[in-house]
Amino acid sequence: MKSYMRLLKFLRPYRLLLAAAVFCMLVSAIFDAAQLSMIVPLADKVLTNKKIIIPKQLPDQIAGLISSINNTEPLKLLNIMAIVVLIMLLLKGLFNYLQSYLMSDIGQQVVRDVRSKLYAKLQDLSLDYFIRKRSGELISRITNDVKLIENAASYGFTDVLYQSFQVVVFTFLAFYIHWKLALTSIVILPLISLPIVSVGKKIKKLAISSQEKMADINSILVETISGVRIVKAFCMEEAEINKFKSHNRDYYKITMKSIKRVLMLAPLTEVIGAFGGIFVFVWAGKEVITGKLSFGVFGLFLGSLLSMIRPFKKLSQVHSLNQQAIAASNRVYEILDSRPSVQEKEKAQDLARIKNRIVFDKVSFRYETNQILKDIDLEVNIGQVIAIVGPSGAGKSTLVDLILRFYDPVEGRILIDNVDLRDVTIRSLREQSGLVTQETILFNDAVRANIAYGKKDVNFQDIVKAAQKAGAHDFIMNMPKGYDTLIGDRGYKLSGGERQRLAIARAILKNPPILILDEATSQLDSVSEGFVQTAINEVISGRTVFIVAHRLSTVKNADKIIVLDKGVIVETGNHQELVAKNGLYKLLWDMQQALPEEEAG
Numbered sequence: 001m002k003s004y005m006r007l008l009k010f011l012r013p014y015r016l017l018l019a020a021a022v023f024c025m026l027v028s029a030i031f032d033a034a035q036l037s038m039i040v041p042l043a044d045k046v047l048t049n050k051k052i053i054i055p056k057q058l059p060d061q062i063a064g065l066i067s068s069i070n071n072t073e074p075l076k077l078l079n080i081m082a083i084v085v086l087i088m089l090l091l092k093g094l095f096n097y098l099q100s101y102l103m104s105d106i107g108q109q110v111v112r113d114v115r116s117k118l119y120a121k122l123q124d125l126s127l128d129y130f131i132r133k134r135s136g137e138l139i140s141r142i143t144n145d146v147k148l149i150e151n152a153a154s155y156g157f158t159d160v161l162y163q164s165f166q167v168v169v170f171t172f173l174a175f176y177i178h179w180k181l182a183l184t185s186i187v188i189l190p191l192i193s194l195p196i197v198s199v200g201k202k203i204k205k206l207a208i209s210s211q212e213k214m215a216d217i218n219s220i221l222v223e224t225i226s227g228v229r230i231v232k233a234f235c236m237e238e239a240e241i242n243k244f245k246s247h248n249r250d251y252y253k254i255t256m257k258s259i260k261r262v263l264m265l266a267p268l269t270e271v272i273g274a275f276g277g278i279f280v281f282v283w284a285g286k287e288v289i290t291g292k293l294s295f296g297v298f299g300l301f302l303g304s305l306l307s308m309i310r311p312f313k314k315l316s317q318v319h320s321l322n323q324q325a326i327a328a329s330n331r332v333y334e335i336l337d338s339r340p341s342v343q344e345k346e347k348a349q350d351l352a353r354i355k356n357r358i359v360f361d362k363v364s365f366r367y368e369t370n371q372i373l374k375d376i377d378l379e380v381n382i383g384q385v386i387a388i389v390g391p392s393g394a395g396k397s398t399l400v401d402l403i404l405r406f407y408d409p410v411e412g413r414i415l416i417d418n419v420d421l422r423d424v425t426i427r428s429l430r431e432q433s434g435l436v437t438q439e440t441i442l443f444n445d446a447v448r449a450n451i452a453y454g455k456k457d458v459n460f461q462d463i464v465k466a467a468q469k470a471g472a473h474d475f476i477m478n479m480p481k482g483y484d485t486l487i488g489d490r491g492y493k494l495s496g497g498e499r500q501r502l503a504i505a506r507a508i509l510k511n512p513p514i515l516i517l518d519e520a521t522s523q524l525d526s527v528s529e530g531f532v533q534t535a536i537n538e539v540i541s542g543r544t545v546f547i548v549a550h551r552l553s554t555v556k557n558a559d560k561i562i563v564l565d566k567g568v569i570v571e572t573g574n575h576q577e578l579v580a581k582n583g584l585y586k587l588l589w590d591m592q593q594a595l596p597e598e599e600a601g
Contacts, residue, residue: 044296107154136219152325
């Protein structure tokens with residue numbers, strides 16, 4: 001119940017719309033009962049011209065109405081009933097339409113809001129969250145899980161209220177006519193509820209398995225579509241197809257188990273209800289035969305009981321739907337309740353533009369139990385170019401990630417002009433930093449939009465100047481629509497060198513005082529590297545630059561080179577000093593000099 005109430009929290013912003021929909025449902029349910037009540041005058045007066053007999057003392061208004069009907073000519077009453085039924089049908093249809101429209105509108109708004117909240121939350125979470133979670137799983141939560149919530153928030157909640165109103169209205173009618181018979185009938189209801197609750201629990205478990213399996217399918221799709229070149233290069237198409245078929249088959253089996261249980265509920269509840277109906281039919285039939293109850297009133301009573309079977313069948317299906325939605329809601333809330341590991345202080349101040357230095361003071365970092373960096377002491381003056389080198393897994397990228405506060409140190413602190421990064425706003429810090437990574441991230445948009453990413457109201461001439469400095473202007477102008485050319489998903493229409501030069505143009509346009517180049521040329525051939533290196537030399541001028549590099553030849557002119565090994569700084573100096581020390585740097589340098597140029601990276 002707690003989980004269901006939490007699911008309904010998504011409806012809270014639409015209380016007024018919901019109240020209007022509930023009112024329409026109630027009116028519609030009352031019209032359902034009123035239409036059914038037409039059985040009494042039709043059977044007792046119009047068709048048989050007998051008096052309506054109800055075995056109880058009636059209020060004066062109802063007694064007067066029944067007396068008036070009993071004294072009306074059958075043909076006249078038939079004409080009146082035809083008009084009344086037509087009016088009721090029109091009004092019922094109107095209120096039915098209104099409640100369906102309002103609940104559908106609420107459902108769609110809930111989907112819009114939940115998806116937006118999920119996406120905003122994902123943007124807010126720290127980098128370590130995305131390391132723990134698969135992309136396909138997160139996509140599944142925004143698409144598949146939210147769709148299940150929509151079903152519960154609109155159709156499911158509509159049926160819970162509307163069918164419940166019908167049960168209440170028809171129960172009231174039955175009790176009003178013959179309370180003893182009605183009370184006997186109500187005893188049957190727990191028998192109907194038992195299979196609903198039992199099957200519902202199983203459906204909830206199956207729903208969780210189904211959503212997890214859909215997340216697996218989405219993960220395979222993301223991995224194989226984004227990595228299609230590797231799949232084809234290693235002739236793994238058949239293996240990937242078989243893996244997808246296996247997960248798809250498992251999803252089908254889980255879904256069919258759930259469907260089988262949902263479909264079982266309707267006939268099961270109907271059979272139990274039918275047994276109760278037969279019992280009541282026999283008892284009430286005797287009352288009609290003995291003249292204690294008129295045939296029309298008996299028909300209304302029996303119709304009221306039978307009319308309760310359909311709402312109960314509907315409610316059993318809704319219960320199954322809600323169990324699936326609760327499982328989806330829990331998965332959605334798992335994201336919404338997550339807190340970023342990197343958080344901004346309440347009274348954080350904007351970081352002033354760097355004037356002096358960046359200092360790492362006894363900085364250590366570990367991811368879970370894995371120690372990445374330990375006791376890093378480093379001072380970088382403004383305008384210096386710092387190269388960070390070392391074997392794979394030494395912690396090079398993590399060190400520069402700390403500057404951007406993708407992570408926070410577990411020990412020590414990082415200072416910019418004697419201000420701890422944890423005391424400043426994240427936005428003001430990252431606005432002063434530019435990043436060019438090994439894997440160039442571009443978007444399926446125009447060239448100009450990719451260069452201007454993160455900049456608002458930028459002048460087109462500034463975009464062109466940035467592209468010229470990055471050595472990208474010439475190849476951009478050779479594209480079909482120049483700066484308005486769409487570059488495809490992740491920039492797949494461009495070569496590696498072209499993508500990297502666009503990323504550098506983006507950094508130039510941002511004009512940050514701190515620039516981070518994380519393996520910016522490691523995936524390029526020597527020709528592309530030459531173009532990119534020229535662009536890099538242009539962009540680093542007058543900035544404080546951190547260069548993470550594997551190819552030592554690209555950083556030998558750096559002001560200071562930091563050599564990392566197993567998360568510890570083992571050597572510091574310029575190229576000549578480090579070669580002279582005959583340590584790890586010299587070993588790495590000699591190894592790369594011995595390799596052919598194309599293999600040195």
